[in-house]
Amino acid sequence: MKLYRIIALLVFTAFSVSAQQKISIDEIYMGAFRPKGMDELQSLKNTNQYTVLNASRATRSMQIDLYDFATLEKVSTLVDNRDFAELANGIDSYTFSSDEKMLLIANNSNQIFRHSFTADFFIYDIASKKLTKMAEQVQEPVFSPDGKKVAFAKENNLYVYDLASAKTTQLTFDGKKNAVINGITDWVYEEEFAFVRAFDWSADGSKIAYIRFDESQVPEFSMNRYGQDLYPSVETFKYPKAGEKNSEVSLHLIDLKTNADSEVKLGNYNDFYIPRIKWTNDANLLSVQVINRHQDNLDLIFVDGTTGKPTVILNEKDKAYIDITDNLTFLKDNSFIWTSEKDGFNHIYLYSKSGKLINQLTKGNWEVTAYYGLDEKSKTVFYQSTENGSINRDVYRIGLDGKNKKRLSPATGTNAGTFSPNFQYFINSFSSATVPPTYTLNDSKTGNTIKTIVSNEALSEKLKKYDLPLKEFFMLKTEKGNELNAWIIKPKDFDATKKYPVFMYQYSGPGSQQVNNEWHANDDYWFMMLTQMGYVVACVDGRGTGFRGAEFKKVTQKQLGKYELEDQIDAAKVIGGYNYVDKDRMGIFGWSFGGFMSSNCILKGGNTFKMAIAVAPVTSWRFYDSIYTERYMQTPQENAAGYDDNSPLTFAKKLQGKFLLIHGSGDDNVHVQNSMRLIDALVNANKQFDWAIYPDKNHGIYGGYTRIQLYNKMTNFIKENL
16 A cells, blocks of 8 residues: 555646656747737727727738727727738837827837837828828928828938828928937936936927937947948937036927927926927927936926026925936826835826925825826726735826725736726736736726737646646845845745755846736746756845835945945855755856846855856946936046946956856847956956857847747856856
8 A cells, every 4th residue: 555655646736746747948039928918009099099000910900999998899900901902011009199099100110229210100090990001211200289290200301291281381490310319318418317308399389399419429339230231330319428528408489380409498407308398288388408417407387488588496406316207196186196216216296387395195105106197087096006016016096185085996916907098997918927028908996807819828728737836925034134025936846855946036127016916928938947956046136126215225326236236146145054055056147137136146256156147237337328327326526436336347256156148139228348358357367267259139039049049048148057
């Protein structure tokens, strides 16, 4: 009997291990585990409906479909690309006119930088089903408020297209590559203030406000493009590194009756940024945000559209820096919603049109992470926050008086809301570390789920054969007493009596978060694949990361890489002390800021880490752009020690463990110069290490089989050295 039990146990164990199908890198990065979603989901404003861009592989078609919020039933197909030869190669994106009777449709898109692209744009009349080509390879077209015109940018100038006459009028004339840009942001604004369209229609359509960028004095950066031709080409663009000259920006108003262009004199500002412009509900009043170069003093200014007179409505100061958001929302009377960290956590405030504080709507030791909108009829604000734990996100509503707050998302994890125009319903997208993305229709008063839209049951069923390990969340306390969010993934056949090597992953950048309760990204599947090979994988969000208050986030000010490095080394020591961990076999990996960190970890924490992989790392903040770097470090002229004391270049001679350094030669963001300088420093220190340069690949290092080759390379390096 006892022998039978042992044999049965052995058979069951063998079956369990063999039943766990191995994950492959090909599957991960060819999209085998990609969940279903709701692409280009847009809530309409005039009817209780929403649209989704649906694609069918079977018919090789794309449709913009209209749905009813109340029933989730499909009302109609607004556009089917099969009906128009001009759209034969698909629909890339779309936007509505304000009356929602017309669409601007983009196709043949060509990426420029992270957010910017040019495309062919078509105007589609929904009622007549007429498609009209507006322009080829232009940027950021937007309907006028009355839907009769479209403003757009092309080759650094602004234009207006008149729908009735099909006539295009040029508004600015001095745009020139690497010299002057009108109405479109320069590289550093796009990357660090996260917007491209730097022009806006007034509420009555009589004026266009725009930002002009004179980048003629900004230093140029050049990259070789190797391509397939006999000789490489050179791409040159303006890139202001820390401490160097920025674009000189100015604000302009165009009167569309006369096409007269006038510059707005904002005040006595020197070396400043204009990170946002937005017309208020008053057709003659423009809001402008102006922030100083240190980004610790921001003015919200109202500009009179007739006289150009500026009035500072609100001033905000911070001992470190101020984050720019898109949360500014004007009510009918031009009072406005504003979010701020001024009490130590990001919260929602209501101000009068004169800038007088009416009320702080949300309060507490938690962060508002998204502002969804205001139902003026019921005087209710809808938002997302971390009130249910910093690794979670929930949807809430609260009155304009700060009362009657209610959590509307029922499940714990990451929730986000898309609200119907009357705020009666919202589509809640939810996922957690154990539940793939689901989309449900919910009631905005109670939060109750009415109906499931997308559930990803097929993905859940598919993943059963892989028997994936769970991501365990916990609070890690370092020897210095710092409490840090963390997760750990153990092999499915984990045996606490064994000693496992540990592979740590982190990003660590200011305000970032890697320890969050949501469904797997591609790298999570890779980490789980590593556990199938016998590794434990862990991640720790150290000081400087986000969603735990301003003090926790901004402690790294003026010395990026100091406390973040301390916390990764201290966390590794804690994890290395676990009974099941082999503390002599610990590695670390990171990309971009994370590559900066993993480089420092192997150079300055060689006694802790046996190996490290750094992908596209910053190796000196002197090489990175002005807006991002100076926000946290000020300029190199002001803070030389902060730049050099935490630079991997300074510590190349300390390399002890195994190091793999990876970069794309076409990285316009973190230039390959960073890795080349570190390679040079390591060679001159006579250190052995491994490195790979991916020709013409940008910061994401992808395209074709690139990701598969890259992740196989990293996997092999881990297997050989950890």
